[in-house]
Amino acid sequence: MSGKFDEEQRKLLEKRELLKLKQGLVEESEILEEKPVEKVELHGWKKVENFFYHYKWRVIVITLVVLLVGFMTMQSVMKERNDLYVLLVSTENKSGIYTKVDDIETTLEKYCPDFDNNGYVHVGVNFLNLSYEAGITQYTDIEKMKLSAEVTVGDGQMILADEGIIQVFEDMGGEDLRYFILLADEYSDITMCEGQGLQINKTAFVEDARWSTCPDNVGIFVRDEVEDMMGNDDNAKEQRRRATIVMENIASGNVVNPTVDKE
Secondary structure, three states: OHHHHHHHHHHHHHHHHHHHHHOOOOOHHHOOOOOOOOOOOOOHHHHHHHHHHHHHHHHHHHHHHHHHHHHHHHHHHHHHHOOEEEEEEEOOHHHOHHHOHHHHHHHHHHOOOOOOOOOOOOEEEEEEEOOOOOOOHHHHHHHHHHHHHHHHHOOOOEEEEEOOHHHHHHHHHOOOOOOEOOOOHHHHHHEEOOOOEEEHHHOOHHHHOOOOOOOOOEEEEEEOOOOOOOOOOHHHHHHHHHHHHHHHHHHHOOOOOOOOOOO
């Protein structure tokens, strides 16, 4: 009822103003008009903030896609010159892997034969930090996406990681599958994670890598062929064969390249 009354009052006021205008009692400019809202022109950082406020999810999605495409492109370019390709994965900072990436790469090359017979040995490594301890969840989520891409492509058949890698693979594929090969009986005294990892601080590897603080829960894992997961093509099988040879050399202390010079 009130709404109808207000509408009638508005119409009455309009008629009065129109009548005053016809009688010359008021100027047309005196009639109140609704002014359009002025658009505020943003400049500098405020303009950037406003853009991200309205399009932040599009920017995040596009950024993730660009990062993954760039990552996969880089891996495709690099894999041809690797005698072996190894993933270094840290699921917790106390593993210390992130502090020894260069030393680990150099040491792996000491145990790696010249598989492609080109006159020099190169082990390509890719470090992935899956720990949420730093509090930057977006970064860790991207690292997990990279690992998922690695699993799909299948080049990284050897993984040097802390034992948390077992849970990471189970989260990706399921708890009812075993993702890493069981080590031979002769390595039983230096294995970890129910025989799925080679405990490297019980080998000479840590001495060569100058890694005296390497914890007990860090080891070398070699992926097994899992039917329900991708990455089982001929290239993956060749990488798995090479990874097994290098792991055997590490377990037995067989250094095939005593001196390795970095390029």
